Amino acid sequence: MQKSIALPLIALALCAGNLPALAFEPLPPETMDDARVFKVEILQVTDIEPYQQAYTGFIKSLQESGLVEGKNLSINRVAIDFDVEKGGFWNRLGVLLRIRQETSRIVTTKPDLVLTIGTPATKYARGMLVDAHIPLVFTAVANPEDAGCISLVDAGEGATGSTLYTDMSDSLKLVRDVFPNAHRIGMVHTDDENGVANVAEATRDGKPLGLDVSTRLVNKTDPIAPTLKELYNGGRGVDIFAVPLDTYYGLHRYEAAIDLGDFGIENKVPVVTLAMVRVPGAALYVGADFTQVGRLAGSQAAKILQRHTKPDVLPILRQMTPTVMVDPARMAALKVTLPAAMVAHKTETSNGFWQIDMAQ
Template sequence: MKAKKLIIGMSLAGALLLGGCSNKSSNSSSTKVKHVGVLQVVQHPSLDKAYTGFKKGLKESGYVEGKNLKIDYQNAQNNQDNLKSMSEKLVNDKSDLILGIATPAAQSVATATPKIPTVVTAVTDLKAAKLVKSDQKPGGNVTGTTDMVPIDKQIDLLLSIVPKAKTIGIMYNAGESNSKIQADLAVKALKKAGVKVLIKTANTTNDVQQVTETLANSTDGIYVPTDNTFSSAAALSGKIVKEKKIPLVAGSTDHVKLGGLATIGIDYELLGEQTGKMAAKILDGKAKPETMPVQKAKSLKLYVNKDMAKALGIDPNSIKAPK
């Protein structure tokens, strides 16, 4: 009898122990390795910082590479064929979540999968890019952060630097939908101010030099939206405007650091961090893309390239953010 009781007691203890282990395992989702695919359209400072910030946001939310997170990073180097093949790779590898950095990459991923949760960043207008139904209610498998900047304030900033300007040039890649949206808004703001607009576009970085030289010889100032093609060649265009002594206001802070005068822009690392924290909530199962609103940058700041200002004969301290 005692032997029988002992066996029953051991069986119950074993069952409880196994039950406890089972509950512990089911509640420790953080120990399961999550596979995150990343597709970046091209390499340049703003997008690189967005990726750095994304990883930081994930880490701050408990997802650490080499522990419970594996990232497959792909860079298309602005090649459409690469975008397609890399998107398909990330989908076929059955990623738990995919990040698209910049509009072309985001659109390529969205085309490749209607199911895998996808977050995007450095996209100007998610609705116009047909990534979401609306910013408040995305409605599909895509959400993320927008890098839309205050175009009107950036134009006001440029006009405050050259108050007697008669013609302002705008240059961008017409093939980038996000750039076209911003350029149209800039044209509207300039026409409202009574300033003539001269527009030149470039399809590749090989065209940037000629376009910049043309505008530098024909205008009183230049505006460049957050454009991947021109950001990739910011140092080149910066050299030209410095020689011609033409102020250039760009959409992003990183572009200005390399080859512009000033901007009221976004910190792309902070924007990427926001995106990473959104992704973490999706990976945790606490949120779904279809009901997670698109987020805007939480902070904007005036940035002045002091070296460029001095080269143009402008006092850096005289450049102020418009009210």
């Protein structure tokens, strides 16, 4: 009995030895879907410069992967601007309805992938896209959990992307190292989801570092000067201003950012920005670079389109080391000397700023 079973098994083994080995290595991207044109829909709320930077980074990353618009890539981009600058409950409700309407349209077009830029578009579009089994990639989101993700690295079902999240504690330590005499930080923000998250993190993480954060909520159409005066209180209030990751500072041709910079210059109060947005008059910039974060989202999108990778298995990416920029002219005007360790790792940029390589 045992002999009769063993003989067929030996024969099978001998035959198998003559079979060619099976190859399981994935095909290189350039051999997959060569003739196909991928359809990508892009959805965002407001059209501000940082979002454009994220979009540019996303497109460049796709190009580096061989996905080129007009060749094998078709892109339709929609920026919702439904009275978003006015803020308020009813206008926010209007934005939500517009996002839902655009998402419904997107679902009917059945694109190969959707990119959402910013927290509102990501938060309110993802449910419908997941239900329609359309891969979602997001970018320029401050805290993924505020956009419905499971964690900072797990986007949950049907989604992945890149985040602007940086460790606020590390950023505030850097601010404290550069401005050791500043202990009271003033932050002006709106109901922007990113801004609210940024301010909450700064308030929480500042306390263990001996930094007291005072915040004020304004509408997106409010001028910033009255609130700055209230926080500064003629020199008896805050001794440094910090800009959160809030669309308020990019609206109205950067009016709030410009006014904040001017106020800092006139009152000799340092202004730092915890987001890489243009703030004339800021002495220190610390945060994630929108273009780089957009590129990270593009790398995820390329895997989904070219290799048919499911979004669920791709982690949320982020810039692990924040970008740090210094305006030496503003530092000199404030009579502040940059720590020697930072000076040793500086590189002068084309606009006269110093970029500090914190990875060294």
